[in-house]
Each structure stands twice: as C-alpha cells, then as structure tokens.
Amino acid sequence: MGPFVSDFRTSLSEQGYSVLAVGNMLTDMGASGRWMQEHDVQPDQLSPAVIADFRSDCVAAGRRKVSSVKCFAALLRFLRGEGVIGDPPAPESALERLLVGYRGWLVTERSLAEMTIIRYENLARRFLQQHLTEAASSSKRWTGRRWCRSCCASANVSASARPRAGWPSCGRC
Structure with missing residues (x-):
C-alpha cells in the first residue's frame, strides 16, 4: 500500500x-x-471481505481499537478511482439498490459533503429498514412513496431530509 x-x-x-x-x-x-504483506494479499485484491478478515485478525490479536469496514470506504473509493481495484459488485437487495441510487442523488444533485452523505445514508437505511420490516409484518403494503409527520418523528428525520410540501398521511400511522 506504500506507493498509494x-x-x-x-x-x-x-x-x-x-x-x-x-x-x-x-x-x-x-x-x-x-497485514496484507504478511498474508500475501495484493492491493488489487482488496475488498470489504478482505478488510473484514483483517479486522477479525486484529480482534483475535487483542487490539483494542479496530476500525470498522466502513472506515475503509474512502480507501476503497480511492483505489477504485486509481484503477487498482475494480468496481464493487452490484447491490443484492432492493434496499441496497435504493440506497446506492440515493447516494448518487446526494452526490450529483445536492453536492453534499461526504460526511453529510454518510449521515443521510445511515438515516435512510435505518428509516427504510424499520418501515420495511413493519410493512412485511403487517397486512398493509407500504410503498415508501408517502411520508407523514409521525413517520418522520419516529425515524428522527432531520428537517433538511423531510419533504418540503405538507405532511400527507402514509396510511400506516
């Protein structure tokens, strides 16, 4: 990793x-x-799975502070931009595909800072996971197209992420 x-x-x-x-x-x-040198891993082989292996070895070795896989996202993006590693695999779930599209929108249309994007992405993931889990367990199907005041309050949605025009009922609350 030295040359980079x-x-x-x-x-x-x-x-x-x-x-x-x-x-x-x-x-x-x-x-x-x-760690990659010790385990004969080349930079072009770096992936979230390899980083997870690195983290597991760190924990097993008794390191107290071990960064999460997410902390390596900037490094993976950099190496991808340099052509060292290939594009990440396509997201498997519909939720992940939606979040990838949302991230793209935040970057291109809103031109937000990386840390803001990460915060909004985490918030959206929690919100969608909570509501999709509830929708799967209820008899009503929630399409995710409508927001209401209590949904935003239950997900702790920040004012900048809320819809700007009114508060329609989502039919669930």
Missing part, C-alpha cells in the same frame, strides 16, 4: 477531511498494508 499513501493523503485533503481524520485513515491504511 501520498496520493491518498492528497485526495483526502482535497475532499475536505480534517487533519485528524486523514491521520486516522492513513494509520488504518498502514496497518492493513502490513
């Missing part, structure tokens, strides 16, 4: 990450790079 460190640092700084966040990501990159 300076370009990765520059990329993170250009994206607006703080000095502390950049340092943490470079530390994670260094630790994973050492």
